[in-house]
Amino acid sequence: MKNRWLQITLSALSLALAVVLVVYLPQIVHALTGKPVSWHEIGKLFGTLSVGTIALMSALWLLSLLAYTFVLTNSLPGLNNLQALALNAAGSAVSNLLPFGGAAGVALTFGMTRGWGFANRPIVVMTLVSGIWNTLFRFILPAVGIIALLAAGKAPNPTVAKAGWVGAVSILALCAVVAAALYWDRAAALLGKGLDFLVRLLRLKFHASDALNRLRKDTAEIVKSRSIALSLAMIFFLGFQWAIMVICMHATGAYPGLAQSIAVFALSRVLTSALVTPSGAGIMESGVVVLMTGAFGVAAAPATATALLFGFWTYTIEIPFGGLALGAWALLRRRNARNADAEPPSAISKAPQ
Template sequence: MHAEVKAGHSLIRRVIVPLVSLTLAAVLISFLPSIAGTTWGQLYDRFAQVGWGTVAVLTALWAAGLWAYTFVLSASLPGLSKWRALLINCVGSGVSNVLPFGGAVGVAMTFAMTTTWGFKRQPVVVSTVVTGVWNMLSRFLLPAVGLICLLGAGQVPDHRLAVAAGTGGALLLGIVALLSAALYREHVADLLGRGMDRVIGALPIKRKRRMRELLLDLRHSTIEITRTRWPRLTLGMIAYMGLQCVLFIGCLQATGSEIAIPEAIAAFAVNRVLTTAVITPGGSGISESATVLALLGFGVAPAAATASVLLFWIFAHLIEIPVGWLAWTVWSLTTWKRP
């Protein structure tokens, strides 16, 4: 009986949950025109305006973004070449864009790939933690950047909204600064962990380890990489996010969306933050719906807003799936040995 229950739970986790997640993503994408108040026919007219030259430029920006992220991966794992980092990036993105919680599967694939290249387990664990931290910090920082752009351009008309936006931006920047300091100084990590333990201790939450222990372990395992390679990690992440932002703005312009740059950056921040939603693979559907609503709020025409978001979704999500499996095939063929 216990085995049958366990098998049932395994079936739900491996088949039903991913299927439901993919279905939800497909439904949200298919209903995107209805959410925006436009039609697929109007979207087709917008897509027809995008020439092959523009597609080539957007593709080059997308590829440059993938290459920029190889600097983050190679900085986090000494000895990893840019070519191999590109394969890892493509495989991880492809899996994450297909499966909910695909990041965990991507990590498993990273271990499989790096092991065949002769890397030990511990450096790969540290690399995974470091890149995860830098991705998390960038996601925290993006909304603050978007809010600062809006405030700097005077694009927040309501005084109360401006105060709330400024406060939120300051808090997000403070979180990034605090986490960075915790990685750099042990006593900061200790104080931050103790404070988090006090807050969590007041909540009815069961936990196996204290946050102080987790933060100190995190710091100790990543200290060498973060202290010596943080400039390359940071510059690589900035380049990656910057190129994705330029790609997003390019998609807006290609589909005829009339929007100021600060507002475009704010919409991009919304899009990237919600890709962390684990309900659907890569936040697909959820991220796009919120981005379209943000663009509509900035006065972009419904058809243009929806077409630009879908075009960016093709580059940032859809195209990475076949590219990821192609990268996995390349790795499999190049590591295959005759008996």
Template sequence: MKNKWVQIGLSAVSLALAATLVLFLPEILQAMTGEHVSWSTIGAQFAKLSWQTVALMTAVWLASLLAYTFVLTASLPKLTHLQALTLNAGGSAVSNLLPFGGAAGVAMTLAMTKGWGFPLRAVVVSTLVSGIWNTLFRFILPAVGIVALLFSDQDLNPAVTGAAWAGVLSILALVAVVTAALYWDRAAALLGRALDALARLLPARIRPDRHGLSQALEKLRADTSEIVRRRWSGLTLGMISFLALQWLILVCCLQATGAYTGLAQSVAAFALSRVLTTALVTPSGAGIMEAGTVGALVFFGAPVDSATAAALLFGFWTYTVEIPFGGLALGAWALLRRRDNAAPAREEEPVRR
């Protein structure tokens, strides 16, 4: 991935795949659901949108971006909310254009924070903490979606219900173990010894160093524990607010297109959509997220044309629009950086008489 042309080629293939999946989405959905949908019927759903609805979606989208700045400011002390908004927008723009955009987004974060004077160690810890919090909530979301369905009036098979409860408990147990390991020294030591014991069961040729896993976990915990202990509430409230506002965007899309089938169903569809964004074959799971979300909405009883329009509209607010917005943020950052670098140079120039 260090080769520039390899990166360009993978990005082109990934973006082309995403565009193809979206272009042939009606055919894919017909194969999945057996129901006919066309771009003309989808376009008719878009034509019904009023300017008030679009304005509301825009306001909620902007509020979600502002909510996430609290996660970043909690993970990196002295970072302002405007800087956090720029970091988030720039990183999202890069991630949304590359198949493995997370690494490029981290590189962008390092470059921007270095220009603002933040030490490298603090930025690395911030990246780890915010990444861990995002991952934990990626695990929690499916559990929330499953629980919402279990307590709804959705008709579920008893076997599916049993498996769902088992899945929820497993997910929450995993999150509890990881959180405890990050917060408490004793829990980290116990988990490290358990991982070492599992590692000793592996064949000798692929077995890691005896203390390798526990040392790696201890290093990670040591780097992040101070931020987690002092700022866990800000991190958690920021993530909850961000995800709640993103769910509200989906609800707006469902209501606007006539695909809303209930509170629990909207929560489950949102949880599924966020999980599908982790698919690496396309940037942020573009194309895959829309198809999977439509499949869930149709299963919940939404008309296929309304569900498709809602999923595409939701994909616009959570993926597409972030690219030009992030580009503007990066452009403003580069312009201000150039101006700030030019100011000292002008001051050093000798005064001519």
């Protein structure tokens, strides 16, 4: 009971912190960048949004949700896209309200999928596989952002450019090693030995290779048969989200260029991992504004409006949408239970005399 109240208290404090960070974002931007901005200026920019722009953002948001359903349907064979949409929406609503919403999200996933007739093991495999693909692409994104800036010649000097290439290639190489270890036995054995050596150096009582082998055993079938489909689904999902970011930038007059928009998007997705607030709310917006104003010379008001607008489409709107999805699932489940109770017992045929 004490742990439950502690979790509730921490969750409430974290959500309150997110609200405070957003409400006082203009003051935070001024403190971090030295550039003044007010809610009045931000509101004027929001007022310039046309119906067509809002409709385009809505369409891209829906397409991003649809794209992610293929990550779930490929992780759990037999799951259809409508079920995956409800599952993703409800899980996002939970994680967007709780700072450590992962456990609650997993519990919700089990409840919904078991209600649809799936067994525990396939659900566990889906959770592992979708988590692996999300983590891999979360690592890949910063490398993509760095490469985009370097390819566009945005590095301030050759030394920074060289360091950027080394960092980007190192990140991609690490992701390639992990992906290979999930797919090939030999690569898994080599990575396991390397991880065990690192664990021994750190004097930790943990067998990394055993954990890796268990993970591979649980996910091998899905990884080997559906890795391409999973990767394409993640690419389309992130691509649609990046398109929302670009539309937000154009709508507020903050578009800094193609390479810069990719870098800003990559940073925004990385900052959602900040556990201080649910899904990094408030922290993501602050980081985006600092990058746009400090590195790319965007004015403070358009940059802040962009960050808030993008945060709405990737965070805020998912809460009521997920609530509706969860409510619809609960109502359908209750209705099906009533129908099952109302059905007369099947007639038992008499044995032949």
